[in-house]
Amino acid sequence: MAGFIIRRATAADCEEICQLFQKQVSSGNKQTSPSPETLKKDGLGKLFHILVAEDEKCAAKQLIGYLFFHFTFSSYKGKSILLTDIYISPEFNKKSVATELFVHLCKIASEEDCARLEWAVREYDNERNEFVAISNATNIMKMESKRTISIDTDSLLESMAEFITRRATAADCEEICQLFQKQVSSGNKQTSPSPETLKKDGLGRLFHILIAEDQKGASKQLIGYLFFHFAFSSWEGKSIFLIDVYISPEYSKKSVAKELFIHLCKVANEERCGFLEWKVRENENEKNEFAAISNATNFMKEEGRYKFHLSKEKIMTF
Incomplete structure (x- = not known):
């Protein structure tokens, strides 16, 4: 050089x-x-x-x-x-x-x-x-x-009924991986990380997970997750990238994905993030729903990215 x-x-x-x-x-x-x-x-x-x-x-x-x-x-x-x-x-x-x-x-x-x-x-x-x-x-x-979607971080307020959303901890990794395995079994994932990989590769540091937890059952099982990480834009400063979201099929019609997204928007506001961004395929119902409810910008269409x-x-x- x-x-x-x-x-x-x-x-x-x-x-x-x-x-x-x-x-x-x-x-x-x-x-x-x-x-x-x-x-x-x-x-x-x-x-x-x-x-x-x-x-x-x-x-x-x-x-x-x-x-x-x-x-x-x-x-x-x-x-x-x-x-x-x-x-x-x-x-x-x-x-x-x-x-x-x-x-x-x-x-x-x-x-x-x-x-x-x-x-x-x-x-x-x-x-x-x-x-x-x-x-x-x-x-x-x-x-x-895939399309890349970005929104300004306005929070959307709506009540949750039969489940709560919260930040995942190391204690949740086993159950999160069980949700991964559901997707492997159905053919939606080829492989899945182990609980040890989630902990080793930086849960709470490199990436973060929001989880939805069923409040009706005695065991309070996990019914969905949303992966995200913080990033930095040299245009707009601190930002958030939504990486992955999954909801157990039996809960797919109970606004779980929407509540996880609302929780993420609140995190983005609390952290004073300049924007929230995610990629989506045509067949990814949850992520397309996020675009619909938030009036997000389609970067592929609007900016040719x-x-x-x-x-x-x-x-x-x-």
Whole structure:
């Protein structure tokens, strides 16, 4: 890599990263940008991570680009990475800086034993489209008919009758995995993580689970779950991604999914999140219902965004 190095950002880089944000605001590519204090407060190195490209030829070793990402968890595949933003200073955009940032990210994904690496891209996002070309990534919008949905985090208030929704704890992992097994048995999942994997890969840290619990039975069994994780947008700050939702079929008509979603909206409000986002296939009734009741924006339709997915096998080629 002639002339620059790639490394993890630290708190000391936040001022300079925000200067790169301001370049984009000035050029009209961003409307607003977080402050250095926001980057530090909202969890650099915890909630999200940044790779930076640093010019080595300059005496001051200035930053010439960044890549934002965070770890997440798939109830289908396990630990994963979501690439959320990338920027290269225009004067360096022909020097393979973006490619080297991406290769570095793939190495992190391999080291962390991540099952996949995913990112959203618009038609005109040159760097992210380049990643697709060099990695043979799968366009999951095209291959799996998924849409990405985003809403502003307004809470929706409605009472719950025969069940409650709450945050899951480690003690719930066995029962959550029983719900996974229901889906494996019905053919809706190919595999499912073990309770140990849920605990090891960061329940309450890397990802969070809301559960619905039947209050009528003496045993108070779990009847559904919703997986989500916090993320960070260099446009709007702290945010939430809804990853997976499942309701036991016998409860599918009792507004359980809706109440889990309402609970998630309340979490988003309490955490002062800028937006809440999720992907949905045409046949995913619950997630489509969320779009209907919340007046959410369909990013595929409104903004021409596509989601790309890099499997573990493809990641390991870098």
